[in-house]
Amino acid sequence: MLNLGYCKGSMSTASSGGVSDQFPVGLRVLVVDDDPTCLVILEKMLRICLYEVTKCNRAEIALSLLRENRNGYDIVISDVHMPDMDGFKLLELIGLEMDLPVIMMSADDGKNVVMKGVTHGACDYLIKPIRIEALKNIWQHVVRKKKNERKDMEQSGSVEEGGDRQQKQSEDADYSSSANEGSWKNSKRRKDEEEEVDERDDTSTLKKPRVVWSVELHQQFVAAVNQLGIDKAVPKKILELMNVPGLTRENVASHLQKYRLYLRRLSGVSQHQSGMGNSFISTQEATYGSLSSLNGLDLQTLAAASQIPAQSLATLQAAGLGRSTAKPRMPMPIVDQRNLFSFENPKLRFGEGQQQHLNNGKQINLLHGIPTTMEPKQLANMHHSAQSLGSMNMQLNAHGDQSGSLLMQMSQQQSRGQILNEATSSQVPRLPSSIGQPIVNNALASGVLARNGLAESGRGTGFNPVSQSSSTMNFPLNTTAELTATSFALGSAPGVPSLTSKGMFPEEISSEIKGPGGFIMPSYDIFSDLQHHRSHDWELQNAGMTFNGSQQSNSLQSNVDVASSVLAHQGFSSSQSNGQGRNISAVGKPMFSAGDATDHVNAQSLGQPLNNFFAENLVRVKTERVPDASLQTTLFNEQFGQEDLMSALLKQQQQAGIGPAENEFDFDGYSLDNIPV
Amino acid sequence: MASTSLRQQLSIMRQSFFDEGLLDHEQVSYLETLENEDDPDFIENVFTLFLRDSSRYIDSIEKALETNPIDYPIMERMMYRLKGSSASIGASKINGETNTLRKAFHDGDMESGKASLQKLKAEHATFKEKLVVYVEMLKQAKFSEY
Numbered sequence: 023m024l025n026l027g028y029c030k031g032s033m034s035t036a037s038s039g040g041v042s043d044q045f046p047v048g049l050r051v052l053v054v055d056d057d058p059t060c061l062v063i064l065e066k067m068l069r070i071c072l073y074e075v076t077k078c079n080r081a082e083i084a085l086s087l088l089r090e091n092r093n094g095y096d097i098v099i100s101d102v103h104m105p106d107m108d109g110f111k112l113l114e115l116i117g118l119e120m121d122l123p124v125i126m127m128s129a130d131d132g133k134n135v136v137m138k139g140v141t142h143g144a145c146d147y148l149i150k151p152i153r154i155e156a157l158k159n160i161w162q163h164v165v166r167k168k169k170n171e172r173k174d175m176e177q178s179g180s181v182e183e184g185g186d187r188q189q190k191q192s193e194d195a196d197y198s199s200s201a202n203e204g205s206w207k208n209s210k211r212r213k214d215e216e217e218e219v220d221e222r223d224d225t226s227t228l229k230k231p232r233v234v235w236s237v238e239l240h241q242q243f244v245a246a247v248n249q250l251g252i253d254k255a256v257p258k259k260i261l262e263l264m265n266v267p268g269l270t271r272e273n274v275a276s277h278l279q280k281y282r283l284y285l286r287r288l289s290g291v292s293q294h295q296s297g298m299g300n301s302f303i304s305t306q307e308a309t310y311g312s313l314s315s316l317n318g319l320d321l322q323t324l325a326a327a328s329q330i331p332a333q334s335l336a337t338l339q340a341a342g343l344g345r346s347t348a349k350p351r352m353p354m355p356i357v358d359q360r361n362l363f364s365f366e367n368p369k370l371r372f373g374e375g376q377q378q379h380l381n382n383g384k385q386i387n388l389l390h391g392i393p394t395t396m397e398p399k400q401l402a403n404m405h406h407s408a409q410s411l412g413s414m415n416m417q418l419n420a421h422g423d424q425s426g427s428l429l430m431q432m433s434q435q436q437s438r439g440q441i442l443n444e445a446t447s448s449q450v451p452r453l454p455s456s457i458g459q460p461i462v463n464n465a466l467a468s469g470v471l472a473r474n475g476l477a478e479s480g481r482g483t484g485f486n487p488v489s490q491s492s493s494t495m496n497f498p499l500n501t502t503a504e505l506t507a508t509s510f511a512l513g514s515a516p517g518v519p520s521l522t523s524k525g526m527f528p529e530e531i532s533s534e535i536k537g538p539g540g541f542i543m544p545s546y547d548i549f550s551d552l553q554h555h556r557s558h559d560w561e562l563q564n565a566g567m568t569f570n571g572s573q574q575s576n577s578l579q580s581n582v583d584v585a586s587s588v589l590a591h592q593g594f595s596s597s598q599s600n601g602q603g604r605n606i607s608a609v610g611k612p613m614f615s616a617g618d619a620t621d622h623v624n625a626q627s628l629g630q631p632l633n634n635f636f637a638e639n640l641v642r643v644k645t646e647r648v649p650d651a652s653l654q655t656t657l658f659n660e661q662f663g664q665e666d667l668m669s670a671l672l673k674q675q676q677q678a679g680i681g682p683a684e685n686e687f688d689f690d691g692y693s694l695d696n697i698p699v
Numbered sequence: 700m701a702s703t704s705l706r707q708q709l710s711i712m713r714q715s716f717f718d719e720g721l722l723d724h725e726q727v728s729y730l731e732t733l734e735n736e737d738d739p740d741f742i743e744n745v746f747t748l749f750l751r752d753s754s755r756y757i758d759s760i761e762k763a764l765e766t767n768p769i770d771y772p773i774m775e776r777m778m779y780r781l782k783g784s785s786a787s788i789g790a791s792k793i794n795g796e797t798n799t800l801r802k803a804f805h806d807g808d809m810e811s812g813k814a815s816l817q818k819l820k821a822e823h824a825t826f827k828e829k830l831v832v833y834v835e836m837l838k839q840a841k842f843s844e845y
Contacts, residue, residue, distance in 0.1 A: 056776075059748045059784040066733050066741060103779045129783030151726060151787040154733070 046161030047072040054084040054100040054112070055127070060150065064099070067154040081107035088120050095122060096164045099148075099157075102128040102135060110142045117143050121171070123163035127152060174286060175279075235277055239266065243277060252285070705840045712833050721826050726789025739841065746834050749788050750827055756781040757823055760800075760816060774804065792822050 051073045055061045061077050068075045076095070078084045081104045088095060098116055102109035113124045126139040127148040139147040145163040148156050235243070246263035247255040257275035264274070716722035734741040756777040763770035763777070778801045785794040796819040803812035 055783075057780045057784045058752055059745060060787050062745055062748060063730070063733075063787050066738070070733060070735075101783070103776055105776060129779055129786055150783045151789070153729070 046164075049073040049161050049164065050076070050094060050096045051160070052076045052078065052084060052087065052095045052098045054078050054081060054098065054104070054109075056080065056101065056104050060101070060152075064152060064157075067152070067157050070154060071158050073157075080104065081109070081112040084112065085115060088116060088122070092120055095120075097123045097125065097160055099125045099127060099160070102126055102130070102139070110138055113139075113142045113144055121167070123167045125160060125163065175283065177286070239264075239269075240277075242266065243274070243281070247278070247281070252282075705836065705843055709833070709836050709840055712829070712836065716829065716833070721790065721792055721829065723789035723791045726787075730788065743834050743837050745788055746830055749784055749790070750830055750834075752784060753781055753790075753793065753823060754827065756784075757816075757820055761820075764813065764816065771804075775801075778804070790826060793819070793826060796822050 049071075051068050053061065053064050053068065053075060055064065055077075056079045058079070061079060065075045065077050076087065078087060081100070084098070084100065085107075088098070100109050100112055104112070109126060109128075113126060116122050116124050123145040124143070125146040125148060126142075126144040127150060128135060129150045131149040136147050145167070146160070242264045243260065246260045249263060250256075250259055255278065257271045257278055260278065261269060261271050261274045713727075716727075717724040730742060730745065759777045760774050760781075763774040778797055782794060782797045782801065785791075785797060796815065800812060800815040800819055803809075803815050
């Protein structure tokens, strides 16, 4: 029904024009353009179409509007060039966090730029001057998206008991949209990452009373699910296994739904690899496919890979994998991950961009050895990182099994991310250089990564391979390859050096990388990505956010910390301790949007709840960070969680290159209303 | 009648914009159809905004060129904005000149770029003069109609 289309999950807003008869009248459009003339004209046209229009002239403002009111908009129209943030990055972020359809517009009709729109996941691309005819039908994107979401949900929910189904569906709807959104509404610097997802309830569309899924609880949940087998895990049995007083089957069911979604997102893969239907989004990510292959790579390879420029990476992948990179979906490459999650499907891990739970973190440390140094420089590294991660994961698996898986995932994710990033490489996520640090397995990493593609999650060992790629990490890229940015360095692996300087992500990684739910993506320095504006990574953001928490102590902190710190911190600081600098670059979407983030690594569970938060937080962090970004001593580029990185980067760049002029030239003082009218 | 003559003048002026290639007939007519009684000042507002912003953009481009090192990102952004806004209101000459400018800079041809910028400035100045008058007349016509 159309109504659903409007209300993501929660039928909130009456304004959503829920009245099907009138649809699309009242469609709530957010239009973002830094040129006042265009903005006024567009607004006029949209009003004529009887839509509800909110204008704003800055991407950051648009994001905050969207975050504050997650369900307040149905569709976003944005220009490609914006002063504070690249339109594509915004596109990715929105896709990750809020999962809203986004239409790009531009005065440029160059093929490349239009292609970019496609790869980043724009649902349409309009060339200026825009005519009203082009706007009259934008509602179709809203409906289409809802339909697809439902389908996904249904798929994931299918496994569930019939009774739960309904519930799930609605929940899924909530989650899927919200999960992505990361907006867990309150992401405002939520420190609570640990609080997890539940926190977001306040704002989230869920109407049910929620249980706070703490890290432990989630771990228990995941353990139970794994024990039962993801396909067979039904709420009732899970509940029994968990044996937590006060927990109802409903709580479990809803959490499971989210978890599934999360997994699906992670895997993005063609379905069912793991049994979930993976709705892999794999957009472009062909690389994913490759990534998986890489997992098998040895660490050495990884290490090497890290160094290898993205291109090589791709080659490696191709070689190693034999997969067609072009495959957008990565069939969960991480086989090993299985171990980690044991239940899930490794695919999920990769969730193409979705954050992986990786968290297994345990071993992630293994990765430490790998020079995550990916140095921001090139995304290539990131890719490698991703790859490495993948490999690492493998390795890890061996070790810690868990971490390995996570890592793998992470790597995978990362690789993906990297690959996706297309080479944004410049920033090459900072993959925690010091991966050595045992990243807390926090499943988060995986989770987170998975989500965003960060795959890093969990890595426990500081490996945040993600970091580099962090941006690339898995961001679920909604869009695409851009992962580069996304690769959150989720490195969630706690050890993963925060993206910033080290590359190692401090424990953070472990933090939450929780899967979609709470991924706490280690803050990897998405920077490199940021540069590229890989919006994709934004998902990681969440991850990144979470990471912060833990980072501090390198020691694999329980992810939760990381998450919190990440969030709270915007990732920067936390990592500091480890040197990690966790940059939670994971800016990418709030992790886990999948709502279920629980995916994360089983047991590892970083405490994923963060993930969700993170996502939001990441975003938040980012904004906050931005000013800090520059502060980061470590490579400026590196640190910050994706978001931050991005912002930081942008800022930096602006400041550096542009100098204050930006404002001068940019008429930032435009009086154009940024605020919704 | 004042209003008639004013409207006539408006009409003539409007046509001259088209004849001189300053404004694109189709686009302007299109914009005019968007105006309705709820928002009778739409066209005026749009033109006024354009006049204000385009001047700023051009100034920014100039400044960016003069800084050392040249501030390319800003320049690019300004040119891009100018391109979009001029296309949106149908300011054909300005739009064309902006494209030329962008191309020159993208190609690294500073000389041509600078020359093109001067040309753009001149075009813009002319256009602005005329448009300001036109907008004024539009406003007056509204008042005198009733």
